[in-house]
Structure formats: C-alpha cells, structure tokens
Amino acid sequence: MTALRPIHACAALTAAACLAVTLWTGLRDARVALAFGVLIAVGELTRWSGPRVRQAAPLGTAGSLSYALLGADAGRPAGHGAAQVVTVVLAASLLGGVPHIWCGRTPTLDHLARRVLTVGFAAVCFQPLRHQHAFADGSGPAHALLLVVLLLLTALCDALLAAALGHARTGWPFGALLRDELRGLRGIGSAVCATGAVMALGVAVAGLWALPVFCLPLLLAQLSVRRYAAVRATYRQTIASLARATEIAGYTPAGHARRVAALSLAVGRDLGLTRPELAVLEYAALMHDIGQLSLLDPVPAGATAALPVPEQRRIALLGGAVVRQTGVAAAVAVVVERQADPCAEQPLAARIVRAVNAFEEKSRDAGPDGPLRALEELRLATAGDYAPEVVESLARVLARGSLTLPTAG
Template identity: 50%
Template sequence: MVHGAALALLAMAFGVVAVRGVAEPGVALAFTVLIALGECVRITLPGDREQAPIGAAGALAYALLGPLRGLPTGHGVFQAAAVTGAGLLLALLPALLLPHGARRHRQAPWRDPVRLDGAARRLLGAGFAAAIFQPLYTSGAVDRFSADGPVYGVFLTLVAALAALCDASLAAVLRRARSGLRFPAALEDELRSLFGIGSAIAATGLLVSLAAGEVGLWALPLFCAPLLLAQVSFRRAAAVRATTGQTIASLARATEVAGYTPPGHARRVADTACAVGRELGLGTRELALLEYAALMHDVGQLSLVEPVPDGATALLPDEEQRRIARLGSEVIMRTGVPRKVAEQVARLADPWQGGPSGADGEVPLAARIIRVANAHDDLLTAARRRGVGEAVGRLEVLEALRLGRGRVYDARVVDALVRVRG
C-alpha cells in the first residue's frame, strides 16, 4: 500500500512537471544532487531502521522552500515530489554502473525491502510536507506574516513536525507489515526515534529552508555538514551495538560448546520468546533486550559440576533453577551488556506472582516470557528423545504448559505461546 502510493505520487509528479516544465531548474538540480548524495550515505540504525538523514533533510527543505535570497519561488507540490523522486532514482546509478559480476554478488537496491521502504517514506513525507506548505505559500496566504519574522518560523516548525509524524506513521505501517509487530508498539518505537536522528533531520531541513531565504543555495552545504558529522556518531553507536551482539552470541554458544545445552537451544528459545513478545505488543527496544536475555538465559549452567540432561533446567527443582539464574545474571553483569538484561535473567525462575485479577506482580514480563519459552523447548526436546512424533509432542508440551497456567507460568504468556506456536 505504501509502495503503491509512492509510485503513484512519483508518476503523477513526473507527469505534471513534464507538462508544466521545471521552475528554477538550477535550484531543482542542486536539491536533486543533495538528495542523491544523501541516499548514497545512508545509515542503518538499531532495529534494522534504514535512514538517509541528509537526503531526507534535503527533501524536507525543498518541500518547505519559500523565498530564495529574498525572491519568491514557484516550484509547487508536484515539483517538490519530482525532485525528491529524481534524487532517489539518481542514487541508484552507482549500482547500475557496477560490472555485471560485481552486481551478482550484491543485492540490487530495487530488490532490497528495507531500502525500498525508506525511499517510499521519504518520497511520501516530502510530498506531504509540500502539500501543506506550498499551496499556502504560492496562494499568498503566507504573505500575511513576514518571511523573516518569528511567526513564519513557527509555521515552518509546525509543518516539519507534522511531516515527522507522517514519516513515523508510515514507518510503523511498514514495520508492522515486515515484522508482524503490532501497530501501536511499532508507532511508539518510531515516535521515540523522533527524539534522536528524526529531530536532527527535521531541524536541518527547517534550517536549510529558512537560511536559503537569506544566503541562497549556500545553505545546503552549510547546514547539512553538521548532520553528516552526526551520522558518523550514529554509525559508531551502531558499531558498539554490533560488538555487544557478538559478545552475547559468544556467551550463548559457550553452553552449547561445553555440552551443557543442546545445539541451537538458546536460539530456539530466543526466537520463541521474541514471537511471544511481539504477540504481547512489546516494542523494538523491549524485544531486543528480551532476545539478549533469552540467548544468555542458560549461562549459569556453566557453574554446574555435571551438566543437566539435555540442558533441561525446566525439569529441575525451583530452588536449583533460581540458583542457576542468579549465577548467570552475575556473569552477564560483568560483560557490558545492558544491566536490564542481567536483571531479567536473574528473575527467570522466580514464581509467577499474578493474582486472581491477572496482576503481573514483580517478576518482569521478559523473565516470564523466557521461562515459558525455555520450558517449551526443554519439554519438546524431552518428547523427541522419547521418540514421540513432532505433532504429538507439540500437543503434549502445550498441554503441560496449560496445566501450569496461572500457577507456575503467566497465563497471558502461555496463551500467547499457544497462539504463535500452537
């Protein structure tokens, strides 16, 4: 739906510009090049978010461009969308110019769903901002307040804020379609991200459009340079997160290599836990911490003299489960992983505190989810060892978890597991 709307807007914009001609072609070319360069230096943020800060800021600035060096502009809504689309298409040229052999080993940009999502968002966001601002500007309604006065700046800020909200909503729709994350949780994640790179993009686009009224096209490199430096900082933060992920993966593999857990157990538990977390409406950040904790939930087993058969801690006495969880938490606390992950692992074996009304008690939701996911994999592994068929084994495991529903396990979590794994 979002891609279709973007394609329709692009086709309509190109058609209108082809009929009417290009207004201020030099200005249009400068913004097209800026957007294309911004697309070529995209960054990937945590949660698999793709952003092109400079390209997005350039598109927003052109959509909100009023006077240029004191002279009015008249490019309008469709040319703003056409320039953004031309910049997006121009950024594809390096991939098209690659030798055929090199192209085979790299995914084509037009087949990359993350990149297509980002391009569609930026095109629709620029079109949305232009649709609000340009008609008011070209009709003279904005002339009632001075272009160099505070009211004009407040008006542009309001339009930029609405464009940012539009982009967040589109990103939430696309994330819902790609990952299955519930729309309210996806929207909450995207709105949180507005306080990071999103606010920097909106502020830069706003400043460029305002400064262009005084200094002309020199505003483009002058105000986009700080955003480029901010991109470097975001890249470094992403690299730190990648290092954290490698540390977690190593710890998760340690129990398997040492023979304490079956191969793939940590990954299966993490996948099940994340599926349940999405079903319960957790956001991207909560899901990331949940995955970390699920991958490392068995680290405490390394303290055992003798491995538990099949690593099935769910079959151990409650006190022994709690001891292993506490030891694992102490190990995790010394690895530089977010403290919340260690706290979740420490509470994995704590009894569920929910009362008759369904209150959650003090045990973190992530800990309750991992406990159910771990029991699910342990019991399923035990069923396979007994030679039980896959379908029958799954039914047995779900029935066993239902028996502990509301006593040993959180009823809400068990119900969510049944929906995603039943």
C-alpha cells in the same frame, strides 16, 4: 500484508500525478531543483541498511524536507510547487538508490512510498501557505514557526506510515511500532527535521551555498550513529559469544540459546514490548542458561525446566551473578535471576524467557508433533508456572509460522 498495497498504490498515484503535472507545466527554477536533487541523491547513496537502523538516509530525508519547505532562494520567491517537489525528490531518490536496488539491500518500495507520501504531505501543506502575506518573504518568526509546525506534522505522518508498513510486513502490534517510531524522533529524527528546517531558512536568506554548510553537521551525526550501531553490534556479538560458553562446555545443546532468543524476541514483539525492552529480553534470553556453568554435574540435555523449583532458582541466581560480573546491563541480570521465581512475581521479560525456554526444551527432538504437545503442556501449567498471556502469544507466533529459528549447527 493488507496495508502494503493501499500505501504503495497511494504513493504510486501521487507520484504519477505529480510527474504528469510537472511535465505539463515544465520544470521551474531548474538550478534550485538540480541542487536539491544532487543533495538528495548523494544522501541516498550514503544511506546504509544495517540491522535496527531507524533512519537509513538522514541526509536524503533532510534535503527532501528542505525542498518541500523552501519558500525563497536568496530573497527571491521560489517558483516550484508541490508537484515539482515530489517529482524531483522521487527522481533523485531513485537515482541515488540504484546501487541499493541493484544489490537488493533494502525494502525499496516501502522506503520510496514513505518518502513520496511524507514529502508530498509537507509540500501540499506548505506551498499554498508560502504565498500568504505573513510568509511571503521566506523568513521571519512567523515563517520559522510555520516550518516547525509542519515538520512536527510531517514527522507524525512518517511515523504512522512506518508503523503501518512494519505492522503489515511483520504482524507486530501497530501501537508498539508507533511508540518506537515516535520515541526515535528524539534521536536522529529530530536532527533530520531540524536540519531540513534550517536548510530551508538558510537557502531563503543566503542562497544555495547554504546547503553544503548545513549538511556538514548532519553528515557528522550520521557517522556517529553508524559508529554507535557498530558498537551495539559488537556488544551483541560479545553477549552471544558468552552465551555459547554453555554449549561449548557441553551443558546445553548447540543453538539452544539462539533459538530461545529468537523465539523470545518474536513473543516480545507480539506483546508490544518497546525496542529497549526487546534488547534486554534478547540479551537475557541468550544468557539465561549461563548459571549452569557453576554446576559440578551438567543437567541432562540442559533441560532446567524439568528440575525441582529450588534447583531452578539456584541456577538462575548463579546465572544472574555471572551476568553482573560480565558488565552487562543490570536489567539483564535481573531477568536472568528471576526467570525461576513464581510467575506472578516475575517481570514480563522473565515470564517470556521461562515459557519459551520450557517450550524449546519440551519440543526439541520430540518429532513432528513435539511443538504441539509442548504448547499444550504449557497451557495446562498456566495456573501457576507460566503466564497465560505469554503462552497465548507464543501460540500466535507459532501459528503465523513466519519465524525462522537458528539451527543446531
């Protein structure tokens, strides 16, 4: 949590200073400020806070960047400065975020801090430059090139802030979070940046009527992203339902697959896996025991870690065959198949599933000291059965104590 206070304090000081300057100098180009304020507020109202949402308010973000990079209005030089940009963006974001703040849906302070600092960075970099002779008319190739460069720098600034805030709140590795944020720029992040630049250029030439015209494609993109997120959520629910087949049939204890998946995800994040890799890891962890459905006699308590290695491999191969027939990604089937292979030959995801599954089986119903004894058993077996880096990562995750595992019910 150490980075949260400095970032929030910096954002608060920036917002307070900009508000003071704006109140002292007065609001300039009120019509333009009102138009962009309404756009940003509407963008905040239409944001959503589903799981794994990277850009919750693309329209609000694009409008904020566009106002920060606005050099002219229908050929007339814009009169606002960087302080007014931050003030208008903050006021509009707060107004549009009232329903979300009221319902407590999102980490509002983090969202506002990122918005204030990234928009402030873009405005401070651009507003002094727009008075230079090469950019004074608000259009032309030099102006467009300047916008592209500033948008790239602003996107990098936002990615750094997002990774720092994520690291402070979760303890996950900063490098992995930053890679995920930068990778996300290739998706809707690039659409947001492009829309912000195009709106600024459009308003400079055609006036404020350009705003609704250039907002429409981003609104459609936002709708498509929402539908894609809904499909992904349904896909995960389907996999979770398949994973419960072993519990319903009595082969594994209730909640075992969910607990292994939750703990595997925490270990994967600690080891710096990317989001696509974490998705494969989660699906494989949910379905790691599905091969037991092919057994005539259930394994006692579903504890495959105590079985002979040949039997473990047979169950793993049967599980991989079942996964392939369900239509799940082949990468998931590979992890399921190889979870019982020699440790040195396994992919990292298979090493994680194997160690976490063994820990869950050994610590389950073992009393208050069960997790400690199970972890010690895993450490003693790192010479051949379990990867040392995975076991140590598991120890770090357990030591943090921030993980809430699903219950047996």
